[in-house]
Amino acid sequence: MKTVKIKDKEFELFLTQDVIENAIDKVAEQLNKDMAGKDPLFVCVLNGSFIYAAELMKRVTIPCEVSFVKVSSYKGVTSTGKLKEIYGLEEDIKDRTVVIVEDIVDTGHTMALMLEQLSCDEPKEIFVSTLLLKPDALKQPVQLDYVALEIPNDFIVGYGLDYDGYGRNLSDIYKIKNS
Numbered sequence: 001m002k003t004v005k006i007k008d009k010e011f012e013l014f015l016t017q018d019v020i021e022n023a024i025d026k027v028a029e030q031l032n033k034d035m036a037g038k039d040p041l042f043v044c045v046l047n048g049s050f051i052y053a054a055e056l057m058k059r060v061t062i063p064c065e066v067s068f069v070k071v072s073s074y075k076g077v078t079s080t081g082k083l084k085e086i087y088g089l090e091e092d093i094k095d096r097t098v099v100i101v102e103d104i105v106d107t108g109h110t111m112a113l114m115l116e117q118l119s120c121d122e123p124k125e126i127f128v129s130t131l132l133l134k135p136d137a138l139k140q141p142v143q144l145d146y147v148a149l150e151i152p153n154d155f156i157v158g159y160g161l162d163y164d165g166y167g168r169n170l171s172d173i174y175k176i177k178n179s
Helices: 017-034 050-059 109-119
Strands: 003-006 009-015 041-046 065-070 097-105 125-133 146-150 173-176
Touching: 017 050, 017 125, 017 146, 041 050, 050 065, 050 097, 097 109, 109 125
Parallel strands: 041 065, 041 097, 097 125, 125 146
Antiparallel strands: 003 009, 009 173
16 A cells, blocks of 8 residues: 555555565574574563564574563654653563564653663663664664664654554554645
8 A cells, every 4th residue: 555544644655564574684683693692581662563573583593582561652643752661571680681672763762761770670781672763853862782774753653653553553664644
């Protein structure tokens, strides 16, 4: 589909599933090299990262564990800049290698707060893998170790990302149409 309508907004095709999955292949290849022998815990951030996490984990071939947490900082099409509580992490991360798997980093606020909170549990090291990065939207410097794709500061949906809960199931990524 070249365009989709979600609720009151029109979106146009931005990244195809093939482009996205080729980028994920490269991230997985690098993770397999860098994390060999480290027995990492991949902490996937719900809801948005679920498709990226699933595709990434199918390509990770090293011994590892996978867990899920839930955080949020979006309402509508803008980030609130406030991290809601991280919940769902039941594994002890003390002295563990942790890889956060995120769908998108834009302002950096959510990731910075998440890194700060997880650091309190004394992991050995923390790495961040994100499907998408909006460098022009960054307001806070954050450590991003594995970035699949850099994109402009447009609002997007699909491949796990949503507009008020809708559009996550799209296999491609769409950007909001400017009128």
